[in-house]
Amino acid sequence: MITLGLEEKNTFLEAINKKSGANVLNCYQCGKCASTCPVSDYMDFRPREIMQMIKLGMKEETYMSNSMWFCLTCAACSGRCPREIDIPAVMEAIRHLVIEENYRSTSKKVKDIRKFHEIFLEMIKRYGRNYELRMMAEFNIRTRNFFKDMNLAPKALLKGKIPLGHESTKSAKAIRKMFELAGKLEKRK
Numbered sequence: 001m002i003t004l005g006l007e008e009k010n011t012f013l014e015a016i017n018k019k020s021g022a023n024v025l026n027c028y029q030c031g032k033c034a035s036t037c038p039v040s041d042y043m044d045f046r047p048r049e050i051m052q053m054i055k056l057g058m059k060e061e062t063y064m065s066n067s068m069w070f071c072l073t074c075a076a077c078s079g080r081c082p083r084e085i086d087i088p089a090v091m092e093a094i095r096h097l098v099i100e101e102n103y104r105s106t107s108k109k110v111k112d113i114r115k116f117h118e119i120f121l122e123m124i125k126r127y128g129r130n131y132e133l134r135m136m137a138e139f140n141i142r143t144r145n146f147f148k149d150m151n152l153a154p155k156a157l158l159k160g161k162i163p164l165g166h167e168s169t170k171s172a173k174a175i176r177k178m179f180e181l182a183g184k185l186e187k188r189k
């Protein structure tokens with residue numbers, strides 16, 4: 001059992017460890033992750049701080065921060081972690097738990113990033129790949145930022161950077177099946 005003091009059980013740490021498969025307790029606060037992370041300057045709390053907050057059971061503060069939403073899952077941090085902690089998996093676990101437990105940040109940036117995640121996953125579920133033009137349009141509509149990057153669109157279209165049409169991948173059906181199976185496995189956890 002993981003305890004905070006003599007009595008209190010750190011259920012937050014246990015939930016994160018279970019979900020991520022990592023052992024956050026192994027972190028000895030060297031700070032290598034924070035100094036390597038390319039987006040740590042944008043985070044409310046750097047990866048090292050997030051690890052410590054989890055160890056201290058600071059669930060609310062962790063869930064309401066923007067750190068996990070800025071994480072790119074690039075794994076630069078875990079590549080340098082002397083304790084071999086899978087930090088991107090920890091960030092991913094926080095994102096999942098935030099959604100499952102229905103926490104909502106008031107930050108517009110976080111709201112927009114969450115919308116981007118949702119739309120991207122919808123595209124993959126529907127077509128088996130990203131459909132850039134539709135994704136841009138849906139993102140602008142859902143974030144009520146109707147003309148965002150519109151000035152770039154004609155140039156990108158002319159250069160063929162953004163294809164007008166789209167085709168689902170051959171494996172779109174199999175990818176949909178994967179989503180279904182992943183959903184079932186998540187419910188069993």
Ligand code: SF4
Pocket residue numbers: 026027028029030031032033034047048051077080081082083084085087
């Ligand atoms: S690099 Fe690893 S041990 Fe060091 S602070 Fe980050 S998570 Fe902790």
Ligand code: SF4
Pocket residue numbers: 036037038039040047070071072073074075076077078087088091
């Ligand atoms: S995986 Fe996330 S936390 Fe780690 S270095 Fe990349 S962006 Fe930063």
